[in-house]
Amino acid sequence: MTLTGWRRILNRVIYIPQRYVLGVLGLFALANSFTMRVCLSMTITQMVVQSQSSEHIIGETCPDPSLNSTTEVAESISNETMIIHRGRDRYDWDEATQGFLLSAFYYGYVLTHLPGGLLAEKFGGKWTLGLGLLLTSVATALTPLAVDYGGATGLFIIRVIEGFGEGPVTPAFVLLMARWVPPSERSRFGAMIFGGAQIGNIFGPYVSGLLLSDGGDWANVFYVFGGLGIIWFLFWVLLCYSTPNSHPFISDEEKEYLNKNVAASGLHKKLDPVPFKAILRSAPLWVLVMAAIGHDWGYFTMITDLPKYFSDVLKFNIKETGLMSALPYIAMYICSFIFAGLCDLCVRKKWHSIGTGRKIYTTVSSSVPAVFIILASYSGCNRAAAVGLFIASMAFMGGFYSSVKINAMDIAPNYAGTCSAFVNGIAAISGIITPYLVGLLTPDQTIGQWRVAFWTVFAVLVGTNIVYLVWGSGEQQWWDDVDKHGYPPGWKHGPLKKRQVDKEKKIVYPKHDHSPLSTD
Template sequence: MLQGWRLTVSKMFLIPQRYILGIMGFLAVVNAYTMRVSLSIAITEMVASSNETDSVDVDACPADNSSSSSGSVTDSNILYDWDETTQGLILSSFYWGYVITHLPGGILAEKFGGKYSLGLGILSTAIFTLVTPWVIYSTDGDWRILVLLRVLEGLGEGTTYPALNAMLAKWVPLGERAKIGTLVYAGGQIGTIVSNSISGALITATKDWASVFYLFGGLGMLWFVIWALICYSDPESHPFISDKEKIYLRKELENVSSEKKTIPWRPILTSVPLWALIAAQIGHDWGFFTMVTDLPKYMSDVLKFNVKENGLWSSVPYIVMWLVSMSSGWLCDWLINKGYMGITFARKFFTTIASLGPAIFIMVASYSGCDKYLTVGMFTVAMGFMGTFYCGMKVNALDLSPNYAGTLMALVNGIGAITGIITPYLVGALTENHTLSEWRIVFWISFGVFNVTNLIYCFFGSAEEQWWNNPNALKDQKLELENGGKEKLKAEKS
């Protein structure tokens, strides 16, 4: 009877379970980013506007009546006096917690499966997002309490990428790695698009920034309920996967061990390709977090877009980035499967495009002056190029070690996420006067980081499976070391 129920339920799913996992993983990242990014638009409407004009910038963009940057929120009781440096601290504080839970999240996902490591992390972030307005109101805008709340949100969301990577390693065959991996990780762009575009329109309609947190927190909780019901950590534990798909995945993923493993920390931490991958992640995250966290502020403070326009035009670059992400994922798999590119060359090729393109066009945007739409166009081209990161370096941890993919993603994404702490604070400190010249310094720094980290990846990166991915190879090395120690001891005695 149980077998019959399982077959009946499995027939209800018209697509294979690995694709359902990919779609739900994509929606997990979408929700994670809507909750993470919503503050970037909201904070432009949470701060009381200042009339101070102490500094003069010859390049300053004039505000015009058609797109005045005056706030949509008129209730002075929910506007707060936070200077640029304080805003930078608030925006960066999410990443203080985010960095901390990467490694524990990856280890837990590998030992016990990624389903609840990911699910509970998103759920906790959703709850903290929902209570954000109440916390701010009840503390009368005490920014230190908001910082603490954002740290807690980051702690919950820090498990997202390590848990997803651990699950993808057990669900996705090599020939589909770039496609499904790109689908999942490119959810960051869709989350940013949804958050930016809806936030601006919602705040304009409600005249209240709190509505943004209620909406995205509620959607995060809804995602968790669906995830808990239909997704599982691996094919073997899935109650209604088809036998055909299970057999196929067993064959394709035979190098992925299902037994609980001791993490080989020394080989991992001394792996040159891993550190090259970390360098590439730092370059990507530096540019991406600068744009995600601070582009709305640039649109508001420099280009003088109002909040509705800000949300709309801040979304455009990520629409193009998502389209490029998806198409380049298919292209990358096709080039590899046809033998036109080796895996290592493909990873480096697409990563280089994703580094040089944004580095160049972000700088061009900063020299586009006050031409709003030319500037948005250049930012859009820059972020479009950045979309090829996902089939390049973002799936590279799966190449290096499918068995320890969660741990590797925790290290790579966790260290890269430190830039999320640095960039908002740095931008706030460097742009106190909201001038074009100040922002150009920010973009020149990004230009340098992109290029240096890409060179490191090109010289030292690899997509070859590392020897320590094989548990048998690790056992052989351990025996060899033990035998070598015994032989050495005998020689000393004799």
């Protein structure tokens, strides 16, 4: 449809390619979602009663620079797990309980991944994503109320609800990119949009540290980030749409360009039902799941537990912890663009295939960070060395956005939402396991105990990387477009379901009575 009237005038006066508008608001969406996801990692250090240094094992903990400072006066309240420090509520939750609370978000996050992908494909990414983040924003703003009335139980429940809202975010964005972004631009858009997670990881801890310093009320952290998420939702609803062909302000030139270069732009016929029986038998997809598990195991350990390591082991104060926790993600964000530009350049120049590029940057974002994480664990109480090595580890993780994160669009552009949901939903189970496991492995918060936790990260990152190098793929799979690719030799599981009637155009599609390769 050609733009006319006021839409044409507005488009010519303020011409911005609408895929870039989507990209910028996508960046802010991921930034908001991650500030709300990770803010508890900082806040919980001020919500709980800190154990005294005398409880630790001598020689296995770092000296506390503030040991000789004035001691806080604590008043225990009978029959409660709460202690008052400078007028703020603190709770006597042990390390295992804290790990359980930090993992609560991922219980909801895992459960809504696949439904979120299906909803995005059925109703469009705009509303699936927007309403999901709105739910998370409201729940975040209500977190202090939930803790006041429900304690640890209330916090666990509200964090699960926050996870419910964020579950559809990644599959919806993968689907939106498959609809809006040409293959030659996907690494850069992937870095821009999903790099918003690092913006959230930068500002989440840093702003939290500022709000919590000098005795600040920990509830303010949740109010600020929840409010920002609600404001973002208003802009998203007004400016973004699920497909180029449904956008009222897109230029004719951009629409024509996208319809020509993006197979899933919305110009083509509606999709057949999701081929679950083929998806569940797809080796490249399961290998992608393994690679995603490896990355998430390392990444979630860092975003969830690194603030505790800085605070409890290296003995940074809360403001310093916020700054130190932000620095690795600044490096990761910058490097994600460097790696994305290199990957797109090499693919465009045909120096290597898409599949080879995905394997290169999966290795960059898995095995290389694993080495730096282990080196950091052996740096002991050398603060500068530890922080520098953690920064290096997260910098190389920036290659993830040019590899595993967007690989679902390569192997299944038509079902990118469902496949991304499947991959990320299973991989996100790491977010349930790792905080609780770290809590169990580090009951005394000693350097030796943390080293064991980091060795588990190393093993998972390197092991899953090897699996992906051997069996990973960057090619569209046959089941993503069976009319184009046909059935593979030896397929014995019957025909895939076909959509019978296009109700809008009254087109009847033929139904496969048998596998095209059947010899009957």
